[in-house]
Amino acid sequence: MVLSPSEIVEKQIRRASGAVSDYQRGVANPIRNPLDAALAAAGKYQAKMKESLDKKRWEQAIASTPKGLASEKAATIGADRYAGGVEASRDKITRFQTGFAPFREAVVRQVEGLPEDTDAQRDARVLANLKGLREAKGKWRR
Numbered sequence: 816m817v818l819s820p821s822e823i824v825e826k827q828i829r830r831a832s833g834a835v836s837d838y839q840r841g842v843a844n845p846i847r848n849p850l851d852a853a854l855a856a857a858g859k860y861q862a863k864m865k866e867s868l869d870k871k872r873w874e875q876a877i878a879s880t881p882k883g884l885a886s887e888k889a890a891t892i893g894a895d896r897y898a899g900g901v902e903a904s905r906d907k908i909t910r911f912q913t914g915f916a917p918f919r920e921a922v923v924r925q926v927e928g929l930p931e932d933t934d935a936q937r938d939a940r941v942l943a944n945l946k947g948l949r950e951a952k953g954k955w956r957r
Contacts (some may be wrong), residue, residue: 846847922947
């Protein structure tokens with residue numbers, strides 16, 4: 816029997832609904848550390864991303880996505896989960912803000928030391944802030 820696309824969709828949703836406890840068990844007991852696995856696969860990730868870009872598959876996927884789909888999903892699915900998701904990530908946000916604070920504060924001190932009397936000086940302050948934050952990106956992890 817060959818299933819129609821709508822039958823496959825219904826089957827996938829039905830089986831996913833019945834597999835929540837299996838999913839939770841798998842997340843709680845991974846076969847290997849997912850971070851170690853991700854690091855070990857860095858070369859594969861880079862090669863596959865390059866291949867996707869070189870063969871224009873990424874562009875084709877983006878171009879074939881219905882306009883407004885992301886906004887629709889964010890509004891209908893994501894809105895109710897947004898605050899809870901942020902709250903559930905409190906530890907991650909705290910780790911980032913704590914680690915990044917010295918870099919951000921250094922940029923602020925640098926920018927605050929620049930003159931701001933003219934439009935050109937204020938533009939320079941904005942640019943210094945942008946460049947400083949861009950340079951600091953990722954340094955907090957090192």
